[in-house]
Structure formats: C-alpha cells, structure tokens
C-alpha cells in the first residue's frame with residue numbers, strides 16, 4: 040500500500056510538473072499582456088517534435104537536443120507573438136481578438152505539424168535507458184525523476200531571473216504598467232517577445248519531458264493544455280507560485296483518482312477539482328495576487 | 334538662451350477628439366517653464382506628445398535640433414527627455430530601489446554608476462532611504478511623488494517633465510516638492526512643469542504658458558504674470574472651487 044502510494048506520488052508530481060510548466064506559460068503571458076494564449080499547449084507538441092527531429096533524426100545526444108529544442112520552441116513563440124499580438128498591441132480592447140486568434144493558431148499549428156510529421160505517433164526514448172529503477176523497494180520510472188528534477192531546476196532559474204536580474208525586473212515593470220515602462224526606456228515590444236519566448240519555451244520543455252512517457256502526436260498539446268489551464272485557474276491565474284502549486288495539485292489528483300477511484304475517469308478528476316474551485320474559490324489558491332497587477 | 338525644446342504648431346488627438354490645436358512652446362537650457370491650465374485643458378496631452386506616447390497629427394517637435402515627433406517614447410528618453418507622468422505611476426509590485434533602477438533603462442549603466450546615482454537621489458529625497466525595500470504600492474502619495482521624480486532623475490535627463498507633482502498632496506508636502514524642484518533646477522536641470530497650483534509654480538518658474546481647451550492662449554515671464562491680477566484670478570477662480 041505505502042509503496043504504491045509513493046510510486047503514485049512520484050508519478051503525480053511528474054505529471055503535475057508538466058502541467059505546471061505549461062500553466063506557467065499561461066500565467067506569464069496573461070499577467071504581461073492580459074491575453075490568454077490558447078495555443079500554449081501546442082508549444083509542448085512543437086518542443087516534442089523538435090526533439091524527435093534532433094534525437095531520432097539527427098541522432099544528437101539528449102543533453103544537446105533538449106536545450107536546443109527548448110530554445111527553438113521559444114523562437115517559434117517569439118515569432119508567434121510577432122504575427123498575432125504585435126500588430127494589435129496598441130489597439131484598445133484587443134484582448135478578445137487576440138485570444139480568438141490564438142485559438143485559430145492552435146488549430147493551424149496542429150495541422151502544420153501533422154502535415155510535416157504525419158499521423159503516425161513517434162516514440163522518444165527516455166533520457167535514461169532503464170525502464171525502471173528500484174529505490175528502497177519502490178519501483179520508479181526514471182523519466183519521472185528527470186521530469187521532476189528538470190522542472191525544479193527550471194523554476195528556480197526562472198525565479199532567479201525574474202526576481203534577481205534587471206531584465207527580470209524590466210519584464211515585471213512592463214507587466215505592471217507598460218506605458219510607464221516605455222517612458223523609462225524599456226523596449227516593451229522586446230519584453231513582450233521575451234515573455235512569449237520564455238512561456239512557449241517552458242511549454243516546449245513540458246512536451247520534451249513528457250514525450251518519452253506518452254507518444255508524440257500533433258494533438259498531444261491539447262490534452263496537456265486543458266489540464267494546465269485548469270492548473271492555472273486553481274493556482275489563481277496570477278502568480279508563478281500558483282501555477283506550480285496548481286499544476287502539482289491537478290497532477291496528484293489525477294493520478295490518485297485514477298488508481299484509487301476509477302481509471303476510466305482519469306481525465307475527469309482534474310475537471311472535478313476545477314469545478315469545485317470555480318464554485319467555492321473562484322479566485323484560486325493565490326488569487327489575491329492578481330489584484331496587485333494594475 | 335538657445336532653445337533646447339521647440340514645439341511648433343502641434344495638433345494632437347485621441348481618436349476623433351482633437352485635444353491640442355496649434356500649440357507652440359519653447360524651453361531653453363536651464364529654464365523652469367510652467368504649463369498652466371484648468372482640468373482638461375490639454376496639459377498632459379502636451380507632455381505625452383513631447384515624450385512620444387502620442388504623435389502630433391500636425392506640427393513638429395525638435396529637441397536639441399533633432400526632430401523627435403515621430404519617435405517612440407523609448408527613443409525619446411534615450412535622447413534625454415524624462416517624463417514623470419500625472420498620477421506618479423510608480424511600479425506597484427517593485428520596491429523603491431527597483432523603481433529607481435528602472436529609471437536607468439534608457440542607457441547602458443554599470444552597477445557602480447547605478448549605485449552612485451541612487452546615492453545622489455537619496456540625498457535629494459532622504460525620506461526614500463528608510464523606504465528602500467518597501468513595495469511601490471505601500472507608499473503614501475507624497476512618497477510616491479518623490480520616488481517618481483527620483484526615478485525620472487535616474488535617467489540623467491537633460492529635460493525633466495513633471496506632470497502635476499503637487500496633485501493630491503498635503504500643503505506642507507506641496508511646498509517641499511516645489512522647493513525640491515527649484516533646487517534640482519538650480520543644480521542645472523531644465524524643467525517643464527505642468528501645474529494647477531498657480532501661486533507656487535509662478536514663484537519658481539522663469540516663464541509660463543497658459544492652455545485653454547487645447548489652445549495656447551497666453552505666454553509671458555513668470556514675473557509679469559505674477560503681477561497680473563486678472564490672469565491669476567481667472568485661473569485661481571476655477572482651481573479654487575475644486
């Protein structure tokens with residue numbers, strides 16, 4: 040029993056980390072430009088496909104391929120905002136058109152990658168060859184540990200960047216008051232591009248990390264995006280902390296629920312949690328943070 | 334005195350609403366110029382057009398001989414115009430220190446330069462010292478105004494534009510703000526001040542302009558306007574019943 044619980048917890052934290060990474064992207068973009076990027080999940084798919092090309096196609100070692108695939112995904116994200124967001128940046132009430140455009144972009148991206156890579160799913164090897172390792176009598180899938188460790192490192196780096204560097208503070212200043220940031224000389228268009236690059240790069244990383252667990256398909260991003268979106272709402276849709284706690288909560292609930300209650304309702308549990316939150320605590324776990332944004 | 338800033342016959346609008354008609358003004362090196370006018374006269378719009386948040390639909394603006402009316406705010410502040418906006422607009426989620434550091438975003442600075450500039454600002458506004466690590470939102474109106482002016486100075490501007498720095502402050506604090514503006518000017522800073530406090534601003538300014546519904550209707554030296562009871566009463570009459 041206990042061993043099983045530990046195994047489930049590790050699996051839940053790993054899946055939750057994936058949701059957290061994508062949720063972070065939702066939250067960073069939302070707090071910066073007040074837009075929900077509904078194509079956020081597709082960047083997980085894009086990251087995974089870049090990894091497929093680099094590892095299965097070009098036979099590069101994973102430790103080179105992983106950061107490169109992530110950066111490439113971020114570059115696609117920067118391009119994405121250049122097309123979708125920048126043209127209407129200064130227009131009043133641009134939020135709705137931009138959000139609808141991201142929905143369209145999501146469909147478009149999935150179709151493009153389906154065309155390029157075809158409908159047959161790809162299977163990426165795990166970073167460690169072993170299928171499972173035994174630690175203290177508990178069998179653990181090593182990719183889960185990779186996911187948890189890499190996510191922890193990335194979140195730490197992101198936090199350091201946003202809180203300890205001048206560029207990070209300039210990003211925050213832009214999110215808080217864009218016009219005043221411009222008066223200071225902060226190049227707001229660049230800051231927006233950077234936020235999109237970071238957000239989509241993190242989304243790409245989620246896809247890269249989860250690819251060995253699932254398979255890589257053009258539609259893989261949509262399921263992740265839905266649950267990440269739920270995570271962001273549970274976390275309050277306003278803070279980094281919220282996105283992470285929300286992601287881990289959804290990941291754990293889903294994993295425990297699938298085993299202890301019913302496997303066939305695996306995908307339903309996150310939404311039950313979401314609905315409960317929307318009814319009883321619509322501002323999410325750390326909802327008060329949102330009000331600090333001007 | 335050579336003109337540092339020249340605004341020539343500009344018109345500006347928000348959508349279909351024309352807020353400035355044919356407005357001209359000049360600011361010479363070392364001057365304090367005050368731009369007066371009642372609510373909605375177009376004072377803030379004038380500053381926004383100079384700093385690039387808005388582009389004039391007619392007319393031109395030159396700064397040190399260079400046309401700046403098509404430039405972005407990011408470029409204009411790099412050329413040496415700092416605009417401290419109405420309502421202070423301190424970054425609420427950044428500390429006092431971080432707000433000051435943001436002021437240096439218009440140029441490449443070393444860490445040592447930033448530190449020595451912050452030192453200089455804290456000498457001008459000693460009250461900010463004990464608030465150093467507090468968040469912007471937690472400051473009082475007066476403290477936010479000091480921070481906003483300090484942040485503007487962190488840009489090392491050649492021209493400092495202040496939009497209603499006395500707005501919403503207690504009378505003693507207002508006096509203090511005006512004294513500070515005067516002393517910053519005496520240290521060599523050229524200042525374009527937007528104000529509704531006619532008495533105090535005419536005391537510290539060299540020249541004044543008067544805007545009314547988007548038109549420049551009067552300009553003279555501060556000394557002449559101070560003596561002109563008709564001028565003072567016209568403005569004070571309106572500002573008094575606010």
Ligand SMILES: Nc1ncnc2c1ncn2[C@@H]1O[C@H](COP(=O)(O)OP(=O)(O)OP(=O)(O)O)[C@@H](O)[C@H]1O
Pocket residue numbers: 347350352370371372373374375376377378379419529
């Ligand atoms: N963002 C805006 N959109 C539309 N109209 C605006 C906007 N800002 C100002 N206006 C209009 O432009 C005119 C000039 O406004 P402005 O803010 O320049 O006045 P002001 O002299 O600074 O007034 P106050 O003393 O109240 O700050 C006003 O009629 C105002 O209604």
Ligand SMILES: [Mg+2]
Pocket residue numbers: 376377378419496497
């Ligand atoms: Mg104004």
